[in-house]
Amino acid sequence: MSLLRSASDGGIAPALAEMPESWTYLCSGAESDVYRLPGMPPRILRTGARLAAYERDAAVHVLLGQAVPVPEVYAIGIMEDIPYCISEELPGMPYASSSEQEQHESCGAVIALLQRIHAAGWERSGGGGDAAIRSGYGPLRADGSGSMPSWDAWMNAVPAGSGEGLGIPLRNAIMEAISLKAPRNRHDHALVHGDYGWSNTLVCGGKVTGVVDWSTAMYGDPLYDGGRIYFWSTWVLPCIRDLWTEYLRCHGREDRFWDRIYASALRSAVRDDADTVRDHAKDLLPWVRARAEVLLQEWKDL
Secondary structure (H helix, E strand, O other): OOOOOOOOOOOHHHHHHHHHHOOOEEEOOOOOEEEEEOOOOEEEEEOOOOOHOOOOOOHHHHOOOOOOOOOEEEEEEOOOOEEEEEEEOOOOOOHHOOOOHHHHHHHHHHHHHHHHHHHHHEEEEEEOHHHOOOOOOEOOOOOOEEEEHHHHHHOOOOOOOOOOOOHHHHHHHHHHHHHHHHHOOOOOEEEEOOOOOOOOEEEEEEEEEEEEEOOOOEEEEOOHHHHHHHHHHOOOOOOHHHHHHHHHHHHHOOOOOOEEEEHHHHHHHHHHHHHOOHHHHHHHHHHHHHHOOOOOHHHOOO
């Protein structure tokens, strides 16, 4: 069962029939290119990612309801062999692209919103209906359930194609450390964004106005989102360091915090490994490798 709620046409088909020259290019992510379509209401077109990524966007919109500002997905399909997703355009601008004042005012709100996101995954299967949707762990299926039997199973699974960017030796060293040092038999069942914070969070007036791109959404340890922020906290954008400082202040005393953070940070690097060899991300590859090596050594010395 798909959780996509098909909207009325609303001009979607005519917009796609227009020549690409009428689309307004906005940005490129790890997998997709993002455009604004002509017409009203404003709509966003994403192309290039796998259909499964767009199906997760649709599933999360249903799971979160009004609890978190998530764009409604109007249509998912394939156009000239390229998967696409058309969704609602939300107000605001990416946290990392906003002014320093906006970043300062909204930093706390960005981290606080994680609590509401994570809470959407706590209801477990057994009661039927909506509870059954929230069953399983790991990456979400189109029906909103997790695709793995446990969080341990996902953390210790070696993704197909990984090692292309990090290299097989580093990938294997990371997976070995996770096997040896990551907390086992955790039953956390939070809804996890997987790439939260600076680019996929829209802000305006000190508030979060949208959380977009749920292609890495999963059920599992809520600290995975924190680990992802920690991985990128030393990159060139100071605002990511601010997010990490706020996250650490709010969550730093949680059970086995650092083991969970290092495991999550390094597992996210393995998950995203193949993306770093794509043309638009190749320049990041030396930094990603070096950062993964540093975190791996820090964890071993912990």
